[in-house]
Amino acid sequence: MEVSAQQRHELQQVLLSKFSGRDDLASLLEKYLHLNLDEVVSSASYEGVVSQLIDFLDHRGQIGDLFYALDTTSLNDPQIQALQRSLFPSALTLRRTPRTAHGFVEPLLVGGDALPLHMVLVPGGTFLMGSSDDEPERKEDEGPQHEVTVPPFFMGRYPVTQAQWRVVAAMSQVKRELHPDPSRFKGDNRPVEQVSWYDAVEVCARLSAHTSRQYRLPSEAEWEYACRAGTITPFYFGNTLTTEVANYKGNSTYADGPEGEYRAETTPVDHFGIANAFGLCDTHGNVNEWCQDHWHDSYAGAPTDGSAWIEGGNPDKRILRGGSWYDLPRYCQSAHRYPYVPDYLSYFLGFRVVCSAPRALHLPTG
Structure with a gap:
C-alpha cells in the first residue's frame, strides 16, 4: 500500500494532535509495534x-499496524476511523506478525524433547460483554x-x-479415556477436533496433575474479553x-466484506500469521472453542x-465460541455464542486452555 501525499499529511496531523509529545508516541510504538522510536527516527x-x-512505517508496510494501535487506544475516534477507511477500504487493520506477548511456555515432554504449550498473559480489565x-x-x-x-x-496462544x-x-487418566487421534483433518499443527466438552475438561485435569498448575x-467472559483484546x-x-x-465459510459474507475462499477444512494454528493485541491467534474461525459455562439464553x-x-441455566448444554x-x-x-450438548463430537469443535495468573506468575516467563 502506498500512502498518498494527502493521506500522509492527514496521518501526520492525527499523530500530532493525539499524542502530546515524543514520549507518548514512543510508548504507543513500544507497546503495540515493539519499536524503539529512537532507533527509527533522528529528527530533533x-x-x-x-x-x-x-x-x-510506510516503507516497511506497517501503516496498518499503526492503525491497529490507534484503533485500540482511541476507540470510535471519528478522525482516526475516517482516515482508516480511506487507507483501508475493507475496514480491516491487521497485524501480520504475532506480537511479542508476556507469558510462559509449558513444556510437554515427548521422549527426550519438549513440545511447547505457549501460554499468553491476558491482563485484567473491564470490558463491555455482548453485542x-x-x-x-x-x-x-x-x-x-x-x-x-x-x-x-x-490463555493458550492457539487452540x-x-x-x-x-x-x-x-x-x-484422571476420569475418562481419551482417543489418541480423534481429528478428521490430520496435521500435528492443526487444531485437534472431534472432542467433546468432557474430553476438553479431561485434558485440563491431566495437565493440572502433570504440572501442578x-x-x-x-469462562465465557474470559473468552470474549481475550478475543476482543480491547x-x-x-x-x-x-x-x-x-x-x-x-x-470460515468464505463463500458467505458479513456486512460489506467480500466473498473469499471456502477451505472446507481446518488450517494449522496461526496459518495467517496474525495475533490480536493480547497476542492470541485463531480466535475467529478454524474451530469452535468450548467454554465452562452452562447455557443461559x-x-x-x-x-x-x-x-x-x-448456576442455573441449562447444565445439559455448554457454550461454544469463535466459529469455525x-x-x-x-x-x-x-x-x-452457541449452545451444544457437552458430549457432542464434530470436526468443527476444539478448545484452548487457561490457568489463573497468580499461581502461574511464579513461573519463569518466556
Whole structure:
C-alpha cells in the first residue's frame, strides 16, 4: 500500500494532535509495534519525528499496524476511523506478525524433547460483554450488554493442537479415556477436533496433575474479553471479516466484506500469521472453542467478575465460541455464542486452555 501525499499529511496531523509529545508516541510504538522510536527516527523536532516515522512505517508496510494501535487506544475516534477507511477500504487493520506477548511456555515432554504449550498473559480489565443492538446480524442471546471486570489469567496462544493432544492423551487418566487421534483433518499443527466438552475438561485435569498448575477451560467472559483484546467491533480485526485473515465459510459474507475462499477444512494454528493485541491467534474461525459455562439464553443476571456462570441455566448444554471453518462469518463474531450438548463430537469443535495468573506468575516467563 502506498500512502498518498494527502493521506500522509492527514496521518501526520492525527499523530500530532493525539499524542502530546515524543514520549507518548514512543510508548504507543513500544507497546503495540515493539519499536524503539529512537532507533527509527533522528529528527530533533516532534513534527520531524512524526514525518520520519510515517516514512519508516510506510516503507516497511506497517501503516496498518499503526492503525491497529490507534484503533485500540482511541476507540470510535471519528478522525482516526475516517482516515482508516480511506487507507483501508475493507475496514480491516491487521497485524501480520504475532506480537511479542508476556507469558510462559509449558513444556510437554515427548521422549527426550519438549513440545511447547505457549501460554499468553491476558491482563485484567473491564470490558463491555455482548453485542450492541445495532451490530449487524446480532442475536438476542448476545445481550443485554453489561460491564464485566476480568482478573488477569493465562490463555493458550492457539487452540490445542493435535501434537499436544497426543502427548496429553498418553498421560495418566484422571476420569475418562481419551482417543489418541480423534481429528478428521490430520496435521500435528492443526487444531485437534472431534472432542467433546468432557474430553476438553479431561485434558485440563491431566495437565493440572502433570504440572501442578490448575488448567481449565475459559469462562465465557474470559473468552470474549481475550478475543476482543480491547476492541468493540464485531471482530477484533474491525467491522467485517475476510478469508485472508480467518478460516470460515468464505463463500458467505458479513456486512460489506467480500466473498473469499471456502477451505472446507481446518488450517494449522496461526496459518495467517496474525495475533490480536493480547497476542492470541485463531480466535475467529478454524474451530469452535468450548467454554465452562452452562447455557443461559440471555445475560440477565450474569456474573460481572469474569467467572464461569454455572448456576442455573441449562447444565445439559455448554457454550461454544469463535466459529469455525464450517461456519458463516456471523458465527465468528466476538460476541457470538452457541449452545451444544457437552458430549457432542464434530470436526468443527476444539478448545484452548487457561490457568489463573497468580499461581502461574511464579513461573519463569518466556
